[in-house]
Amino acid sequence: MITSLRGQSLLSLNEVSRDAILEVLNTAESFVEVNRRTIKKVPALKGRVVASLFFEESTRTRLSFETAAKRLSADVLSLAVASSSVKKGESLRDTIATIDALGIDAVVLRHRSSGAALQVSRYVPHVRVINAGDGQHQHPTQGLLDAFTIRQVLSQRRGTTGLESGGELFEGLRILIVGDIRHSRVARSDIAAYSTLGAEVRVCAPGTLLPDDVEQWPVTVATDFDESLEWADVVGLLRLQAERGSGAFVPSLDEFTFTHGLTVERFARMRPETLIMHPGPMNRGVEVDSRVVDAAAAIVEQQVANGVPIRMAVLYLSVAGSGESS
Ligand code: CP
DSSP, X not given: OBSOOTTOOBOOSTTBOHHHHHHHHHHHHHHHHHHHSSSOOOOTTTTOEEEEEESSOOSHHHHHHHHHHHHTTOEEEEEXXXXXXXXXXXXXXXXXXXXXXXXXXEEEEEESSTTHXXXXXXXXXXXXXXXXXXXXXXXXXXXXXXXXXXXXXXXXXXXXXXHHHTTGGGTTOEEEEESOOTTOHHHHHHHHHHHHTTOEEEEEOOGXXXXXXXXXXXXXXXXXXXXXXHHOXXXXXXXXXXXXXXXXXXXXXXXXXXXXXXXXXXXXXXXTTOEEEOOSOOOBTTTBOHHHHHHHHHHHHHHHHHHHHHHHHHHIIIIITTOSOO
């Protein structure tokens, strides 16, 4: 169990304690303030080197990690995988060894293979590894930024701050996660974060899109989507993970939208204060109607914006907390 992220790699939220999650959220609060300045830069990681290795597509995570590292004054080595020697058949192990030879302190890794981040942490045990999404396994910084966003929004509504709220506002909070749970690393990391913080988590999906071992997860499984929308304080929507073959698990996109899409009609029946979240990228008209997206846009954009301070906090704790550069 990781009780503090200082000097640690971040591979999964399953092994991260409540205190360590709150340490990241509280550290990110100070970086929100840095991001509001005209000069959005602090010297916290000056002289440190962060390698950004995205073997799978990304818009939000890659840009916010690289922005975060630069705002901490780290040097960023960004590998363009499509034009690298990976295309000539170089293995992950040899790619990491090559980058390590250049002198790095941390690797931010996205890979289509579940377990790739753990594998890299074994190849270069002296380097901090931050998992930016590995297959359907974990996307820990997404879980952290989603928890941070919930705390930020609900604290503001109560006229207090996230720091003052701590973790208490998660106690008994009702969070529903809907969609392709089976293939979603975001679902796995969100559930780990929310349940560790004390929230009550439900998942709702067509039976084929639930994981086989769902009864071992810290969630309840709902069959009635419409009732669950009334129950929830927070609704997290997930897209169908087509790149992981989810298309074969539903009869058609229309049928998925009919049974589990957040349509205008369903949205109209929801309590107005319910938070609607989406990690992106969205497939408008499938898991969520375009008009609902526009109504929820502020929170979804807040999730994206919070990616920078959360990733600054993770890099700062993980790299600066590890003492001298390796
Ligand atoms: N939420 C998320 O991981 O988005 P990207 O794939 O664009 O990074």
